Amino acid sequence: MTDENTNQGIPEPEGEAALIDTDYEIGQDNIDGSVGPFGFDIHNPVFLISGLCVFFFVFYALALPEQAGSVFSWLFSFVTKGFDWFFIGAANIFVLFCFLLIVTPYGRVRLGGADATPDYSYLGWFAMLFAAGMGIGLMFYGVAEPMSHFSSSLGGTTVGEDGIRTDWAPLGGAAGDQAEAVRLGMAATIFHWGLHPWAIYAVVALSLALFSYNKGLPLTIRSAFYPILGERVWGWWGHCIDILAVFATLFGLATSLGFGAIQANAGLNELFGIPIGSTTEVVLISAITAVALISVLRGLDGGVKVLSEINMGLAFALLLFVLLVGPTLFLLTGFFDYLLAYVQYLPALANPIGREDVNFSQGWTSFYWAWWISWSPFVGMFIARVSRGRTVREFVTCVLLIPSLVCVLWMSVFGGAALNQVIADGYTAAQDADLEIKLFKMLAELPLASITSFIGIVLVIVFFVTSSDSGSLVIDTITAGGKVDAPVPQRVFWCVFEGAVAIVLLLSAGGLQSLQSMVISTGLPFTVVLLAMCWAIWRGLSTEAR
Amino acid sequence: MFATIMIPVDLAHQDHLGKALQCGADLARQYGSRVIYVSVATAAPSSVAHNPAEFDAKLQGFAASQAETHGITAEALAVFSHDPVTDLDPTLLKAIKDTGADLVVMASHLPRLTDYIWPSNGGTIASHSGASVFVVRG
Numbered sequence: 001m002t003d004e005n006t007n008q009g010i011p012e013p014e015g016e017a018a019l020i021d022t023d024y025e026i027g028q029d030n031i032d033g034s035v036g037p038f039g040f041d042i043h044n045p046v047f048l049i050s051g052l053c054v055f056f057f058v059f060y061a062l063a064l065p066e067q068a069g070s071v072f073s074w075l076f077s078f079v080t081k082g083f084d085w086f087f088i089g090a091a092n093i094f095v096l097f098c099f100l101l102i103v104t105p106y107g108r109v110r111l112g113g114a115d116a117t118p119d120y121s122y123l124g125w126f127a128m129l130f131a132a133g134m135g136i137g138l139m140f141y142g143v144a145e146p147m148s149h150f151s152s153s154l155g156g157t158t159v160g161e162d163g164i165r166t167d168w169a170p171l172g173g174a175a176g177d178q179a180e181a182v183r184l185g186m187a188a189t190i191f192h193w194g195l196h197p198w199a200i201y202a203v204v205a206l207s208l209a210l211f212s213y214n215k216g217l218p219l220t221i222r223s224a225f226y227p228i229l230g231e232r233v234w235g236w237w238g239h240c241i242d243i244l245a246v247f248a249t250l251f252g253l254a255t256s257l258g259f260g261a262i263q264a265n266a267g268l269n270e271l272f273g274i275p276i277g278s279t280t281e282v283v284l285i286s287a288i289t290a291v292a293l294i295s296v297l298r299g300l301d302g303g304v305k306v307l308s309e310i311n312m313g314l315a316f317a318l319l320l321f322v323l324l325v326g327p328t329l330f331l332l333t334g335f336f337d338y339l340l341a342y343v344q345y346l347p348a349l350a351n352p353i354g355r356e357d358v359n360f361s362q363g364w365t366s367f368y369w370a371w372w373i374s375w376s377p378f379v380g381m382f383i384a385r386v387s388r389g390r391t392v393r394e395f396v397t398c399v400l401l402i403p404s405l406v407c408v409l410w411m412s413v414f415g416g417a418a419l420n421q422v423i424a425d426g427y428t429a430a431q432d433a434d435l436e437i438k439l440f441k442m443l444a445e446l447p448l449a450s451i452t453s454f455i456g457i458v459l460v461i462v463f464f465v466t467s468s469d470s471g472s473l474v475i476d477t478i479t480a481g482g483k484v485d486a487p488v489p490q491r492v493f494w495c496v497f498e499g500a501v502a503i504v505l506l507l508s509a510g511g512l513q514s515l516q517s518m519v520i521s522t523g524l525p526f527t528v529v530l531l532a533m534c535w536a537i538w539r540g541l542s543t544e545a546r
Numbered sequence: 547m548f549a550t551i552m553i554p555v556d557l558a559h560q561d562h563l564g565k566a567l568q569c570g571a572d573l574a575r576q577y578g579s580r581v582i583y584v585s586v587a588t589a590a591p592s593s594v595a596h597n598p599a600e601f602d603a604k605l606q607g608f609a610a611s612q613a614e615t616h617g618i619t620a621e622a623l624a625v626f627s628h629d630p631v632t633d634l635d636p637t638l639l640k641a642i643k644d645t646g647a648d649l650v651v652m653a654s655h656l657p658r659l660t661d662y663i664w665p666s667n668g669g670t671i672a673s674h675s676g677a678s679v680f681v682v683r684g
Contacts, residue, residue, distance in 0.1 A: 025593060026591055026592055026593045026596075027592075027593035028593075112589065112597075113597065113599075119589065119628060120628075212590055212591055213589070213590070213591075213597070216591050216596030216597060217591065217596075218591055219590045219591065297632065298632060299628075299629035299631065299632025299633055300628045300629035300632070300633075301628050301629060301633060302632065302633070303632075385590070386628075388589055388590075482590075482591065483592065483593065484588050484590050484592070484629070484630075484631075485558075485587075485588055485592060485630050485631050486631070487631070488631055488632065
């Protein structure tokens, strides 16, 4: 360790913390200058290679759509089917690891040093991590997923000539038993949106926060690998990790922007009769990007935080509305019943080996785990950025348990309301509708449908804005070598680039699906990365003051 | 004429501050003012410091060396922001109030096209602060 006034070593942070002794200076590999009037400060070579990779893949998907489609489909199938046991097993490890952190003395370690104070209030913090984490997914799947699992469970199991099950029911299904099909369907849904995804985010976020705020390393994905790679983390090993993270984040956001535009378009069509088509979707993506741009320019506090809090308020209002005007008692008792069903079915659903429900475990669970993991660099890094000052126990509890419970509540209310319409009223519009329109079909059966549907569309759009702006901040930080104060035009570049990629892929045949497959495929190497992160966290915490 | 002069500084780009630092020091000697060097940073590790404590120590060291070089009374104030790039102007405006500064001497770049989209920090501070603002072209 060197003298703290020489700008080369790492002196004490706020209070006690175990620091990593490295001569690496943040930004030492950066190139700064200006292109015309626009300043830049970018990491060499992460920025350039990430940008070129994006161009290459978009070009490939556009120039050879059929070949790209088949290559990515094969890759997607190879990853989710061949490694389902690996994804499911690894996700279990992440959950257990998080619980271990809560109960061990390591939970007392404070992110940012022993005397650090939290940067954000609970409300602002929670709103941001939730909005970035899965807000949009809840809008898309809140009705769709419980309904799908309910229908497949009720249908029971079917076995093909090769002896492999052809149905999509979770576990053994619940043929003909409507009540049990509801419980199993909800348990399976909660399984995909509860502890496991949030444990994935918590691991990535904790490792980044720990190695940045307590160890003094730059806020990039590679920093978490210092205990494993040592000084090599500043070389090509680290470059590859960061490039992979940028790649997954940008395409994850671009594909989600595309699918979000499709859902918002479907909602607008349902509500106002606005035609469904690429023109409307392009306008929507442009509008979402424009709002995201304003948010990015207003910064973390003035943009992302404000939008996240507005969205949480709107989402809560919608939740309360459905709860109160829907079958309130059914939904409230359902919450506890589904929670119980989740606990009851959890061991079987989380079992990584010898699964007979291959379609469910590979097509749903494995897909979800790969999806969450491929999003984890983005969400994890964003959560890390806003979590300084929390203790590890507080951090893991809030990132793991509270969002999981909110997800259970959300799924119970939205899924429960739709299921009740089928079971009690015989109204099957939501059940029969396409995935992106199920939410609006459910709302259509409740009073004030036009208002609630409109709020639903606003929520879908604003959740995308919060994902887009926080994603731009994350990509900018990674491609600036961990600098969070790089020139603003860089953020603008990434925000616009995301929107442009989404539009281009949306206009090409099968472009979005191909790239989504590609993003999912990045989940496989990242699972290994996350397992290594668990070890790095444990090792990093062992030297911290408790 | 001026009791407190505030000089915003970016420790990562000290080479651009020369004129503003000299002007501030000259005015402080002229009017017997105290000088406060204010710097806005992030709590995350940066090219200047790895954490807030280190940043604060460096800024204090910077103020002490300026005081010695120019023969003035100088203090330092490190302000930490979640997003210093976008929050710089409001943070500096708050610092002017907190320190009671009646003159701000700050370095600024030459006007350029992007100033129409992102106004310069010096221009924004001059527009919104009650204190006198001396914008020094780098």
